Amino acid sequence: MEKKIEFSEESMAVVQRLINRYPKGRQKSALLPVLHVAQAEFDGWLSAPVMDYVASILEIAPIEVYEVASFYSMYNLKPVGKCVLEVCRTSSCWLMGSEDIVKHLEKKLHIKDGETTADGMFTLKTVECLGSCGTAPMLQCGADFYENLTLEKVDTLVDKLKADGERKVYTKDQKVNLD
Amino acid sequence: MGKKLLLNHIDVPGIETLNVYQQQGGYTALKKALSSMTTDQIVEEVKTSGLRGRGGAGFPTGMKWSFLAKPEGVPRYLVCNADESEPGTFKDRYLMEKIPHLLIEGMIVSSYALGANTSYIYIRGEYFYVARILENAIAEAYAAGLLGKNILGSGFDLDLYVQIGAGAYICGEETALLESLEGKRGNPRIKPPFPAIAGLYGCPTVVNNVETIAAVVPIVNEGGAAYAATGIGRSTGTKLISASGHINNPGVYEIELGLPVEEFIFSEEYCGGIKNGRKLKAVVAGGSSVPILPADLILKTANGEPRLMSYESLADGGFATGTMLGSGGFIVMDEDTSIVKNLWTFARFYHHESCGQCSPCREGTGWMEKIIHKILHGHGTLSDVDLLWDLQAKIEGKTICPLGDAAAWPVASAIRHFRHEFEEFVNKGHHIKDVRHYYRLNHLPEPVGA
Ligand SMILES: Cc1cc2nc3c(=O)[nH]c(=O)nc-3n(C[C@H](O)[C@H](O)[C@H](O)COP(=O)(O)O)c2cc1C
Ligand code: SF4
Ligand code: FES
Numbered sequence A: 001m002e003k004k005i006e007f008s009e010e011s012m013a014v015v016q017r018l019i020n021r022y023p024k025g026r027q028k029s030a031l032l033p034v035l036h037v038a039q040a041e042f043d044g045w046l047s048a049p050v051m052d053y054v055a056s057i058l059e060i061a062p063i064e065v066y067e068v069a070s071f072y073s074m075y076n077l078k079p080v081g082k083c084v085l086e087v088c089r090t091s092s093c094w095l096m097g098s099e100d101i102v103k104h105l106e107k108k109l110h111i112k113d114g115e116t117t118a119d120g121m122f123t124l125k126t127v128e129c130l131g132s133c134g135t136a137p138m139l140q141c142g143a144d145f146y147e148n149l150t151l152e153k154v155d156t157l158v159d160k161l162k163a164d165g166e167r168k169v170y171t172k173d174q175k176v177n178l179d
Numbered sequence B: 001m002g003k004k005l006l007l008n009h010i011d012v013p014g015i016e017t018l019n020v021y022q023q024q025g026g027y028t029a030l031k032k033a034l035s036s037m038t039t040d041q042i043v044e045e046v047k048t049s050g051l052r053g054r055g056g057a058g059f060p061t062g063m064k065w066s067f068l069a070k071p072e073g074v075p076r077y078l079v080c081n082a083d084e085s086e087p088g089t090f091k092d093r094y095l096m097e098k099i100p101h102l103l104i105e106g107m108i109v110s111s112y113a114l115g116a117n118t119s120y121i122y123i124r125g126e127y128f129y130v131a132r133i134l135e136n137a138i139a140e141a142y143a144a145g146l147l148g149k150n151i152l153g154s155g156f157d158l159d160l161y162v163q164i165g166a167g168a169y170i171c172g173e174e175t176a177l178l179e180s181l182e183g184k185r186g187n188p189r190i191k192p193p194f195p196a197i198a199g200l201y202g203c204p205t206v207v208n209n210v211e212t213i214a215a216v217v218p219i220v221n222e223g224g225a226a227y228a229a230t231g232i233g234r235s236t237g238t239k240l241i242s243a244s245g246h247i248n249n250p251g252v253y254e255i256e257l258g259l260p261v262e263e264f265i266f267s268e269e270y271c272g273g274i275k276n277g278r279k280l281k282a283v284v285a286g287g288s289s290v291p292i293l294p295a296d297l298i299l300k301t302a303n304g305e306p307r308l309m310s311y312e313s314l315a316d317g318g319f320a321t322g323t324m325l326g327s328g329g330f331i332v333m334d335e336d337t338s339i340v341k342n343l344w345t346f347a348r349f350y351h352h353e354s355c356g357q358c359s360p361c362r363e364g365t366g367w368m369e370k371i372i373h374k375i376l377h378g379h380g381t382l383s384d385v386d387l388l389w390d391l392q393a394k395i396e397g398k399t400i401c402p403l404g405d406a407a408a409w410p411v412a413s414a415i416r417h418f419r420h421e422f423e424e425f426v427n428k429g430h431h432i433k434d435v436r437h438y439y440r441l442n443h444l445p446e447p448v449g450a
Helices: A009-019 A027-041 A048-058 A062-069 A091-095 A098-109 A151-164 B018-023 B028-036 B039-049 B061-066 B091-098 B100-114 B125-143 B174-181 B210-222 B224-229 B261-266 B295-299 B311-315 B339-353 B359-376 B382-395 B403-427 B435-441
Strands: A083-088 A122-127 A139-141 A144-146 B077-082 B118-123 B159-164 B205-209 B238-245 B251-256 B280-284 B292-294 B329-334
Touching (some): A027 A062, A027 B159, A048 A062, A083 A098, A091 A098, A091 B329, B039 B210, B077 B174, B091 B100, B091 B210, B091 B238, B100 B125, B100 B205, B100 B210, B125 B159, B205 B210, B210 B238, B280 B403, B292 B295, B292 B403
């Protein structure tokens, strides 16, 4: 059944609080944080109807939402797995072995960078520096940073996330313990 | 031990809470500012301190503040740049996560000095959990009357909000940041007008880095002159350095400016030397944008003087033999590192992050990535190296914002100091299927990270 596109009462309260942070008539300023709320609420990605809904709430044209959603890398414009594993690939992480982490995940999950597993559980994505260069290599899943990674830690993480089965979103810390 | 001004209390348990922060002397700068200083006096102290912007450009903060336009009846804004996305940089995250009230106190004092009644901290979206830590700390400050209406009975009102980004390095550029804060794509604006005249919503705005704003706290506490007495020459005070790569003790260090680079890399107190007993090959001293230097030039200037961690000493020799302090993202590479491969991760980064407004940057970063990739995979020719050199020179200085320069400098410096490595890839190229083969071919031990 089609899910109705409407924020829960709780999310709506958050959205209202966000809008109130800006001067009158500047509600568009809330667009980035509101899109995060929307992405978390509507299955981890922003469909056109979801973006239209956000536009209506902020009283702006849908195109103003599309152009922003397509600019920033944290917004998904197509469906993604419940857990998006975002592995940093930039210099410091590369120096510390991020390529091995990516290769290991590709083999383990039978997907390539950018793809989603058939069961819809994992999406693998390589990303640019996440500010964990001193604790490299690292990956982000939802709001959580997993740092000083080893192949063993990655295995533990994947197993735990799978057992947990929950969708991980940027707006909520849900870190699992790897020790 | 060098002097610390920001991180003195970082190891005190509970320092992220208002209570403990106050027990350690927190919010005395705010009390002092509101009860006994005029706004002009604070700006004067910041000028006297010699504090320079810690976001990368090193522009004198006091001077920036004094440029702020003050038309009647128009609101002014202070916006803190917590976008921190320059590869190799993670100091702001550390500061905000460990001691959020230091930033908040700095924001309140600075907003007071600038006459701003609404201020924003723009933080990169990936740091969501850090934003939550800041919001908790802000809630504590409101509850204690340190934010909101009539702060500590002074008549000064301030609302402070955290704005969350969504993944875009370019939003660290101050005008792109302001666009993003207005709910738009992060396309840098053409300057002038500068934000001090027309910034957020067209109003006069100051944008400062997290560390810059935090440094205002010790400046107000101890006076600008005391701050200026630490450090060396025009590099006053302390700097947070994010140390990463092939070192024994990666992490964030607060150093007094003027510390010898050699001491920073090799002393146990800081980086603790190169991992696995290997030799130092090269350093990117100030975040991905600054020129890479080989070991001999990072330890000593071309004149043979010890290189110091300061704006001037790191820049000694210009781009021919020097580099920049930048954001303080200090990336260390051991003898087995492939400079070309590392450069490729930077080139890919800048291509990915170009906002696309200017053709030299949009197209040039793409071509640089492609050519380096080609060389790296053994399909390059010697003329490709010249082409790459030519290309970077045609981007530098020809774009709306400095991302173009930032993309060009790493390429230029890698060719300048490590041309032979490009040539080796070209000459032995046909046999190199991936980087590991290159090492086997040359009978080198395989690097940890390749
Ligand atoms: C591409 C680009 C990215 C930048 N990223 C950051 C950043 O992440 N954080 C920051 O504080 N400054 C960044 N800057 C510098 C800002 O434009 C601005 O100079 C700085 O925030 C001013 O604050 P400061 O004077 O306190 O350093 C960036 C500049 C450019 C061109
Ligand atoms: S230099 Fe690059 S990032 Fe900066 S405005 Fe031009 S295209 Fe955008
Ligand atoms: S390079 Fe990976 S987190 Fe900075």
